[in-house]
Amino acid sequence: MKKYLGPLSKDNPILVQTLGVCSALAVTAQMKPAVVMALSVTVVCAFSNLIISLLRNTIPPRIRIIVQLLVVSFFVILVDQLLQAMLYDVSKILSVFVGLIITNCIIMGRLEAFALSHKPIPSLLDGMMNGLGYGFVLVVVAFFRELLGSGTLWNHPVVPQSWYAAGYLNNGLMILPPMALILVGVLIWAKNSLTH
Amino acid sequence: MRKFNALFDAIDSFLRTPATVTATGSHIRDCVDMKRIMITVMIALCPALFFGWWNVGYQHFTVVGGMGCVISFWPCFWYGFLKWLPLVIVTYVSGLAVEVLFAQWRGHEVAEGFFVTGFIIPMIMPPDVPLWIVAVATAFAVLFGKEVFGGTGYNFLNPALLARAFVFFAYPSVISGDKVWVSGGNDAVTGATPLGLVMNGHAEALPSTWELFVGTIPGCIGETCKIAILIGAIILIFTQVADWRIMLSVLVGGYVTAFLCHVSGLCPVPGYRQILMGGFLFGAVFMATDPVTAAHTRVGKYIFGLLVGILAIIIRVLNKGYPEGMMLAILLMNIFAPLIDYCVVQANIRRREKRFSQLKTNGQ
Numbered sequence: 001m002k003k004y005l006g007p008l009s010k011d012n013p014i015l016v017q018t019l020g021v022c023s024a025l026a027v028t029a030q031m032k033p034a035v036v037m038a039l040s041v042t043v044v045c046a047f048s049n050l051i052i053s054l055l056r057n058t059i060p061p062r063i064r065i066i067v068q069l070l071v072v073s074f075f076v077i078l079v080d081q082l083l084q085a086m087l088y089d090v091s092k093i094l095s096v097f098v099g100l101i102i103t104n105c106i107i108m109g110r111l112e113a114f115a116l117s118h119k120p121i122p123s124l125l126d127g128m129m130n131g132l133g134y135g136f137v138l139v140v141v142a143f144f145r146e147l148l149g150s151g152t153l154w155n156h157p158v159v160p161q162s163w164y165a166a167g168y169l170n171n172g173l174m175i176l177p178p179m180a181l182i183l184v185g186v187l188i189w190a191k192n193s194l195t196h
Numbered sequence: 197m198r199k200f201n202a203l204f205d206a207i208d209s210f211l212r213t214p215a216t217v218t219a220t221g222s223h224i225r226d227c228v229d230m231k232r233i234m235i236t237v238m239i240a241l242c243p244a245l246f247f248g249w250w251n252v253g254y255q256h257f258t259v260v261g262g263m264g265c266v267i268s269f270w271p272c273f274w275y276g277f278l279k280w281l282p283l284v285i286v287t288y289v290s291g292l293a294v295e296v297l298f299a300q301w302r303g304h305e306v307a308e309g310f311f312v313t314g315f316i317i318p319m320i321m322p323p324d325v326p327l328w329i330v331a332v333a334t335a336f337a338v339l340f341g342k343e344v345f346g347g348t349g350y351n352f353l354n355p356a357l358l359a360r361a362f363v364f365f366a367y368p369s370v371i372s373g374d375k376v377w378v379s380g381g382n383d384a385v386t387g388a389t390p391l392g393l394v395m396n397g398h399a400e401a402l403p404s405t406w407e408l409f410v411g412t413i414p415g416c417i418g419e420t421c422k423i424a425i426l427i428g429a430i431i432l433i434f435t436q437v438a439d440w441r442i443m444l445s446v447l448v449g450g451y452v453t454a455f456l457c458h459v460s461g462l463c464p465v466p467g468y469r470q471i472l473m474g475g476f477l478f479g480a481v482f483m484a485t486d487p488v489t490a491a492h493t494r495v496g497k498y499i500f501g502l503l504v505g506i507l508a509i510i511i512r513v514l515n516k517g518y519p520e521g522m523m524l525a526i527l528l529m530n531i532f533a534p535l536i537d538y539c540v541v542q543a544n545i546r547r548r549e550k551r552f553s554q555l556k557t558n559g560q
Contacts, residue, residue: 167326173366182340
């Protein structure tokens with residue numbers, strides 16, 4: 001069980017393996033897209049892991065990357081279509097980054113490192129936990145970016161109007177991707193200080 | 197009490213000359229230590245600062261009182277001084293708090309580097325910038341520009357410029373546009389900087405070259421008076437604290453680019469006036485020459501300076517979003533400075549290897 005909890009703490013895909021950083025910078029300006037993105041990656045990662053694990057004894061090793069890509073794209077297209085149908089506004093914000101889940105290193109990494117050599121149920125769990133580990137960082141970064149950058153959380157204003165009247169301003173740098181990189185860096189820093 | 201060693205040490209070094217000297221290794225005995233270098237830079241900044249105080253008041257009373265009013269010297273001076281004082285106090289408190297915290301935590305000493313940084317930051321801000329923004333920007337710059345990389349001497353970006361860049365991108369409304377450059381101005385009376393005028397296509401409304409040179413124009417506190425900046429430059433060059441090669445090459449790069457832009461019709465402003473506008477000279481003299489973040493090799497300094505000058509004018513002329521290019525040009529070249537040095541050193545090594553192998557074949 002400990003093995004599966006790793007991605008949430010000492011083996012976090014973003015904070016320790018520094019994978020999937022690109023999308024973590026792009027979709028975390030607000031909470032809502034970040035949560036949707038986190039869930040999408042979790043779903044894609046978990047089910048691709050499951051399918052590849054089921055097929056692991058039949059895939060010829062030489063073409064395994066292509067097979068993995070096919071399986072991942074299948075789930076990504078599914079998620080993309082679902083988002084466009086049910087959550088059109090969020091899907092607009094996420095734009096290409098849903099499609100780019102295919103190239104997310106975390107997913108390919110888990111398929112290569114875990115699903116190809118483990119049984120289906122452990123693979124499903126592993127994919128899920130890695131997706132959640134990724135999602136956790138996304139949500140934390142998005143929380144600070146939305147709170148400090150827009151003064152809202154989940155699109156609800158939380159910074160009181162009286163603050164603005166007193167001269168408080170939203171931090172425009174928080175909306176820009178560079179600040180997300182700095183925030184991820186701060187999280188890595190905090191994590192390293194806690195574990196060392 | 198041992199816990200507060202870093203704090204104690206900082207106060208001790210600041211108030212007295214510490215007796216500790218390096219025990220091992222070869223070193224040159226010289227009266228120039230970091231403290232003295234920093235004090236020299238601060239003295240060189242003073243002419244620009246004194247003029248800045250007066251000019252903040254002068255701009256304020258001109259705009260508030262209308263063009264015809266009689267403006268005497270001392271009220272202007274005091275007005276500017278009282279505008280500047282809270283800024284500098286907030287900068288030092290915020291920046292030194294971060295420095296001391298880190299020194300405590302990491303167990304190193306508080307370095308003198310922040311004294312100049314904290315002195316420059318208020319000089320490159322508009323006079324009416326909110327104090328909490330200055331505090332946040334200073335803390336950000338010291339923390340992410342310097343301390344996470346190991347403190348003074350290890351920073352690859354100029355911390356003072358980073359603080360300004362932070363304000364520029366995070367709170368653009370307080371540091372750009374026509375409303376912020378005159379203290380106490382309001383929506384009815386605006387004081388556009390020369391650069392703002394050019395960006396909005398009002399180049400014909402520019403102040404005269406003499407006004408640009410003397411500095412009776414709206415702008416940041418320290419950047420307007422070119423005479424005062426030149427006095428500072430002379431002090432820095434004479435004491436060899438800053439390198440004249442960087443200053444010269446920034447000027448040459450900037451002037452040539454501005455001249456070409458003017459001749460080719462991209463920009464209605466003649467080259468020599470581009471040099472006199474905005475923070476170009478201030479950046480060239482006090483920011484680009486930062487010994488930590490500039491290039492270190494002699495050839496590298498020329499390349500570094502030329503590129504700062506060229507980029508600053510290119511950003512000013514071609515990018516309509518950013519009226520002032522000097523800040524971004526210096527920060528960008530700060531990032532490339534180690535690469536420039538690397539290339540210069542490698543080229544030198546290759547040249548000497550070639551010479552050596554030639555000597556060897558000739559000798560045989």
